[in-house]
Amino acid sequence: IIRTPAKAAVSKPETHHHRRKQKLSSLCKTPPSVVRNRNGRGYHRGLFLGEGGFARCFQMKDETGRIFAAKTVAKASIKNEKTKTKLLSEIKIHKSMSHPNIVKFIDCFEDDVNVYILLEICPNHSLMDLLKHRKLVSEPEVRFFMTQIIGAVKYLHRRMVIHRDLKLGNIFFDPDMNLKIGDFGLATIINPPSRRRYTICGTPNYIAPEVLGGKKTGHSFEVDIWAIGIMMFALLFGKPPFQAKDVQIIYERIKHDEYAFPADSPVSEEARVLIRDLLNTDPTKRPSLDEILQYDWFTCGPFPSGVTVESLKREPRGI
Numbered sequence: 001i002i003r004t005p006a007k008a009a010v011s012k013p014e015t016h017h018h019r020r021k022q023k024l025s026s027l028c029k030t031p032p033s034v035v036r037n038r039n040g041r042g043y044h045r046g047l048f049l050g051e052g053g054f055a056r057c058f059q060m061k062d063e064t065g066r067i068f069a070a071k072t073v074a075k076a077s078i079k080n081e082k083t084k085t086k087l088l089s090e091i092k093i094h095k096s097m098s099h100p101n102i103v104k105f106i107d108c109f110e111d112d113v114n115v116y117i118l119l120e121i122c123p124n125h126s127l128m129d130l131l132k133h134r135k136l137v138s139e140p141e142v143r144f145f146m147t148q149i150i151g152a153v154k155y156l157h158r159r160m161v162i163h164r165d166l167k168l169g170n171i172f173f174d175p176d177m178n179l180k181i182g183d184f185g186l187a188t189i190i191n192p193p194s195r196r197r198y199t200i201c202g203t204p205n206y207i208a209p210e211v212l213g214g215k216k217t218g219h220s221f222e223v224d225i226w227a228i229g230i231m232m233f234a235l236l237f238g239k240p241p242f243q244a245k246d247v248q249i250i251y252e253r254i255k256h257d258e259y260a261f262p263a264d265s266p267v268s269e270e271a272r273v274l275i276r277d278l279l280n281t282d283p284t285k286r287p288s289l290d291e292i293l294q295y296d297w298f299t300c301g302p303f304p305s306g307v308t309v310e311s312l313k314r315e316p317r318g319i
């Protein structure tokens, strides 16, 4: 029942995968050992980095030894016009972005079988991988991560772009452990800003209630604020608030605001206050990005000066 543009709600909900006959990314052929861009510059294929619902990602090294990530999409998976339009939109939006906390778009080219989107490499995996290793993340670290994420989302929204698929698995670490938002596959430009979007899309655990309202309500920038709330909850409590085995149950819980803070958690009241406001069912009542940064949780708690690769495995000492 959930209509999904291109890869939409299939961008990693385990629950949806078993229903799909085949992931589109499985159509993606391993690129040849050297791929050339339009100017003839050669890129040597390296390690396989990962795969989403739509693309496979490989390391690529240029002639000077610089390493990039190539998001590889099989042409066989973009046969229909709608999928083609979606991919072109992803490229157009991502290409126009330039922010220290957004994965840098380098180039885009194709051969007979694949389209290659060359990106800044993020070799330290995503926030999802960090959470998997750590199980829980400390409040000062989450404060640090949230500040970077909010900075990038402010940049997006100022440019009238809604990301619509913000989630731990789409936020990567660069070599210096700065966060970079990636995957613009569901991003959309809102022009004029008052216009609403009606396509139901996103990843089940992160979908805002107004998105599930579909045609009746429409959605806008506030869906990204909601997703920030989901990520903050997941990092601090170890799992997203509306988690359930069945996707329909997740949606029911989201619509009816059915979540609870684990009783035995030491997470501060200030953090809970902020999460509660971010996860307001009424999008107009959620705080703005500037307001979020003024909450006590941001202004009164310790703030690390940086995060090191150590954080990927264990809680850093001394913060």
Ligand code: ADP
Pocket: 007, 011, 025, 049, 050, 051, 052, 053, 054, 055, 056, 057, 069, 071, 103, 119, 120, 121, 122, 123, 169, 172, 182, 183, 185
């Ligand atoms: P899809 O559009 O199919 O969801 P993603 O953009 O999520 O594809 O990329 C698929 C996978 O490739 C990611 O889960 C991640 O493991 C890896 N990946 C994507 N971008 C990068 C990058 N810039 N650096 C390193 N790995 C990346």
